[in-house]
Amino acid sequence: MEKDSMNKVITPLSTRRGGGGEASFLTIHRQEAGYRPIHDRIHDFGEVEQTLNTHQRREQASRCMDCGVPFCHWACPLGNKAPEWNSALCKGDWELAFRLLTSTNPFPEFTGRICPALCEKACVLNRFNHEPTTNREDECAIIEAAFRERYIQPRTDIVRNGKKVAVIGAGPAGLAAANALNQMGYTITVYEKNEAAGGLLRYGIPNFKLNKAIIDRRIALMEQEGIAFNYNANSTLYTLHSTLKDYDAVVLATGTPTARDLKAPGRELKGVHFALELLSQQNRVLAGMEFTKDERITAKGKDVLVIGGGDTGSDCIGTAHRQGCRSVTQIEIMPKPVEGPDDPQNPWPNWPRTLKTTSSHEEGCIRRWNINTLEFVGENGRLTGVKVQEIDWKPAVVPAGSPAGSPPPRPLMVAKGEPFVIKAELCLLAMGFLKPEHPEYPENVFVCGDAQNGASLVVRAMASGIDTARKVHAFLSR
Secondary structure, eight states: OOBOTTSOBOOOGGGSOSSSOSSHHHHSOOOOOOBOOHHHHTTSOSOOBOOOOHHHHHHHHHTOOOOSSOHHHHHOTTOOOHHHHHHHHHTTOHHHHHHHHHTTOSOHHHHHHHOOOHHHHHSHHHHHHSOOOOHHHHHHHHHHHHHHTTOOOOOOOOOOOSOEEEEEOOSHHHHHHHHHHHHHTOEEEEEOSSSSSOTHHHHTSOTTTSOHHHHHHHHHHHHHTTOEEEOSOOHHHHTTTTTTTTOSEEEEOOOOOOBOOOOOTTTTSBTEEEHHHHHHHHHHHHTTOOOOTTTOOOOTTOEEEEEOOSHHHHHHHHHHHHHTOSEEEEEESSOOOBOSSOOTTSOTTSOOOBOOOOHHHHTOOEEEESEEEEEEEEETTEEEEEEEEEEEEEOOOOOTTOOTTOOOOOOEEEEOSOOEEEEOSEEEEOOOBOOOOOOOOOTTEEEOTHHHHOSOOHHHHHHHHHHHHHHHHHHHTO
16 A cells, blocks of 8 residues: 555555546645755756656646636636646646647746746635645646657648738747747747847746746747747837838737836946846856956845845845855835735635745845835945835825725825945845837737736736737738
């Protein structure tokens, strides 16, 4: 009789029904693959996440209950059919699991590594015992098996319809749109301002979360299926001056290129940078690009301050550790999120806005909330510290006579205590991005992803790209 590490009997997989098995969710606990040991991973940029073995992965898939109302479908921007492919995975039919997974998700190798897994927070098991099915890890395992077993082969049977579409921007939205339109028979050219495809995937997300060979593998497949990529595209392409006349339609997927700045005194000091300046440069260094000593942004031997409490700030923390920083502090102007797992303001199946501790935070970081930045302090033109102040947020009084249904006024920021200086020789601004504004375009120009909706998740950008491809197809089929 086989038993697990907790001395519990393991029901043979062959006797279970995947996706609604024999109450597997009651007898098998959620098991995550976890991360490489901290003392090992902070010395390189290899992916930090580990993998389960095949038996364990099938066990985790067996926990899916095949719910009558699958909230995972509802929560996933792509509408992924998690119960269906978990069922196939549990039964050991990896190829069927792959077919079901890619029927809605064009790039599971990306979402399987970096998606926050909205589906898991909406999983009925999350409501039941806060042990949702490991959908994200399962989909990553499925797609990696598909590449390994060569279930994935470039399509050679695509019939071209004689129409051409330009996709401007090779981030997740542009790649999803290009892929979908190519499968429909359009001749696709992707224009990218950088030297390689991927957008935020390549230049914003560190290698320790997403190895760039994973992107290269997918781009090679897309090229084999007929998509042309034009890199280092000049700015005229982004203003459409030279594309409209050559294509039947144009898809703009240029993302959110403008980071939110902090116009505090001392902003010009050397050592104050946008987060993506550090992240994109480090990824380029790992790709073999060289920078001069003056160009290089590095945390080596420095006290680092990250302003902004989101995922980009977390990525800066992990990068700073790998560069050899002395210390890292992360501050956020908003209050500390509730320490979950439940969020009373956003009850299940909505996404809970709870405190998130990432692998980078685990590597060492001082975190503070309700901190306002007042001034960048320096000597001889170089940053030495950042003057900050603790604050409180007070509810604003609703003006008398306000119309019913009016949005509530914003809370008021109130200073608390005396200002103080956080020592830092490197400060990284990770406060999000500004939503782009667009002029009125001709009817054959379509905007998608973050360029349309503002900065959001990779999975939402991909969903927007697919939706835009359908709109282009409808327009060109009139």
